[in-house]
Amino acid sequence: MKRHSKGLWLTDTLFVILTISSFTALLIPVGRITPKLMGTPYTVWMGVVFCILYIVLAYFASTLLKEGPNDN
Amino acid sequence: MITSFIIAGTIYLGILIFLARKTRVKEKTTSNYLLAGGNLGMLLGLFTTAATIFSAFTVIGMPDFFRIHGIGSWIFLAVADAMMVYLLIRVGIKIRLKARASDYNGMSGLLAKAYGHKFVGLIALIGVVIFLVPYISVQIKGVSTFLGAAFPEALPHWGWKTLIVAVMIIYSEVGGLRAIMYNDTLQGIVLFVVIWVIGLNCISEFGSVSGMFERVQAINADLLSVPGPNGLFTTQFYIISAVSIAILPFTQPQISTRIIIMKSHDALRRMAIGLGVFAVLVILPTMFMGMYGAILYADLPRDEFIGHVLLYDQAPAIAALGLIGLIAAAISTSDSQIFALGTELRSLLTIDDKKALVITRIFIVVFGVAALIFSILSIEHLVSLALTSFSGTALLAPLILMGILSEKKPGLLIPICTILSLLVFVLSLSEVIPGKFGLVDIRMILFSFLTIITGIEILRLKLQ
Numbered sequence: 001m002k003r004h005s006k007g008l009w010l011t012d013t014l015f016v017i018l019t020i021s022s023f024t025a026l027l028i029p030v031g032r033i034t035p036k037l038m039g040t041p042y043t044v045w046m047g048v049v050f051c052i053l054y055i056v057l058a059y060f061a062s063t064l065l066k067e068g069p070n071d072n
Numbered sequence: 073m074i075t076s077f078i079i080a081g082t083i084y085l086g087i088l089i090f091l092a093r094k095t096r097v098k099e100k101t102t103s104n105y106l107l108a109g110g111n112l113g114m115l116l117g118l119f120t121t122a123a124t125i126f127s128a129f130t131v132i133g134m135p136d137f138f139r140i141h142g143i144g145s146w147i148f149l150a151v152a153d154a155m156m157v158y159l160l161i162r163v164g165i166k167i168r169l170k171a172r173a174s175d176y177n178g179m180s181g182l183l184a185k186a187y188g189h190k191f192v193g194l195i196a197l198i199g200v201v202i203f204l205v206p207y208i209s210v211q212i213k214g215v216s217t218f219l220g221a222a223f224p225e226a227l228p229h230w231g232w233k234t235l236i237v238a239v240m241i242i243y244s245e246v247g248g249l250r251a252i253m254y255n256d257t258l259q260g261i262v263l264f265v266v267i268w269v270i271g272l273n274c275i276s277e278f279g280s281v282s283g284m285f286e287r288v289q290a291i292n293a294d295l296l297s298v299p300g301p302n303g304l305f306t307t308q309f310y311i312i313s314a315v316s317i318a319i320l321p322f323t324q325p326q327i328s329t330r331i332i333i334m335k336s337h338d339a340l341r342r343m344a345i346g347l348g349v350f351a352v353l354v355i356l357p358t359m360f361m362g363m364y365g366a367i368l369y370a371d372l373p374r375d376e377f378i379g380h381v382l383l384y385d386q387a388p389a390i391a392a393l394g395l396i397g398l399i400a401a402a403i404s405t406s407d408s409q410i411f412a413l414g415t416e417l418r419s420l421l422t423i424d425d426k427k428a429l430v431i432t433r434i435f436i437v438v439f440g441v442a443a444l445i446f447s448i449l450s451i452e453h454l455v456s457l458a459l460t461s462f463s464g465t466a467l468l469a470p471l472i473l474m475g476i477l478s479e480k481k482p483g484l485l486i487p488i489c490t491i492l493s494l495l496v497f498v499l500s501l502s503e504v505i506p507g508k509f510g511l512v513d514i515r516m517i518l519f520s521f522l523t524i525i526t527g528i529e530i531l532r533l534k535l536q
Contacts, residue, residue, distance in 0.1 A: 047147050
């Protein structure tokens with residue numbers, strides 16, 4: 001249980017960091033199109049990367065919650 | 073195309089009647105009629121939740137939003153939806169547990185119990201009615217626009233709207249929540265297939281994704297970065313939309329009900345992950361459609377652009393299927409929302425179950441008619457209207473989350489501040505007070521205000 005709490009603390013922290021980063025120039029730089037990835041503008045492919053990171057994080061959190069005592 | 077549409081339409085209507093008959097329960101109770109027995113599996117849960125979230129607003133609104141404002145639209149919806157998935161897992165499981173332990177009939181009733189005051193439940197009900205009715209009207213308006221473009225001579229816009237609302241109300245009244253959820257599943261699959269076929273057709277026009285973006289860059293490079301050609305996508309806009317969208321599962325009752333009636337935590341977890349993947353995959357082709365419009369139809373009015381991208385530029389069979397997919401999308405989302413409003417009302421009624429259900433069913437019709445009137449009168453852009461609805465219900469988040477998650481009974485500070493915030497937001501929408509103070513949006517001020525108030529209340533409860 002303790003291991004799960006630590007794991008959830010970690011995923012929550014990463015979620016907060018990712019969320020704050022979502023509102024910075026890392027994801028939404030003003031007026032910037034490059035670097036492109038396979039011809040796709042920066043904000044589009046970086047947006048896909050962010051989406052994947054959020055979903056992967058959600059998946060890890062869900063596996064940590066899987067063995068909870070109230071799964072009914 | 074008319075022949076293909078009639079064939080596809082007849083099949084769709086046949087399936088609707090079949091589902092309504094199959095799921096119809098003779099002895100209607102709150103549990104089996106409004107809450108579908110409370111035993112929702114992962115797959116049905118995924119499609120019904122996805123179909124409730126992604127619909128006409130996504131298929132019609134988003135391509136147009138991409139066309140006008142550029143690729144920043146991708147961040148506004150896709151990234152916010154991905155955030156939502158994490159919160160759905162972390163907070164949704166707790167909410168499901170608490171709600172199921174409290175004999176859940178609807179969020180408003182649950183809040184009335186949690187706060188020990190019926191008027192708190194009434195605040196939640198009024199809040200969702202005020203902000204869900206415009207959202208329902210988004211769906212009705214979206215699909216009538218599309219039908220108007222497909223058959224310009226057949227019916228006026230209000231005629232299509234009335235027809236859609238009539239089908240929606242009859243279907244909901246007959247089948248209940250289970251029928252709605254089966255329709256959602258059908259709609260989700262059709263929508264997913266159609267939107268990808270059309271999206272890929274749009275790319276093939278330019279040879280590749282890279283070729284498409286090159287053409288857009290040559291025409292209007294501002295479309296390929298933020299803040300976009302109209303300066304819409306500021307950090308403030310993104311914060312407001314992310315907050316409003318990421319907490320949708322807790323603030324919009326048609327989604328929270330689905331979370332709570334999931335069969336198990338495990339089903340909820342898998343549904344949430346599936347929802348994230350579904351969201352990304354559904355929004356992506358709307359970007360291709362929008363970029364296609366930005367290149368070929370930059371100066372056309374919205375209705376004409378939609379007509380081209382979804383109908384005239386597609387093979388007749390695809391266009392007909394797209395039309396059916398869109399009608400299904402609008403109907404399934406709107407009936408879920410109207411039904412959810414009925415469920416919320418039901419949860420506040422403390423009379424005999426049979427009588428309460430009769431009142432609820434009458435009000436489902438009333439809510440449907442209200443949405444119809446709003447869709448006829450409203451002239452706002454589809455996405456803006458949806459975002460207004462999301463932001464409005466987001467103001468209820470502290471009230472809902474505190475009521476459900478707090479171990480101790482919360483006081484009336486949050487309910488009172490929520491009423492004030494709702495009032496201020498409605499006044500700003502009516503332009504009685506400004507929507508911005510300097511550079512700061514009123515929603516940003518209200519979100520911050522409610523966050524501070526929630527912090528104070530948490531502190532107060534800890535010190536008790």
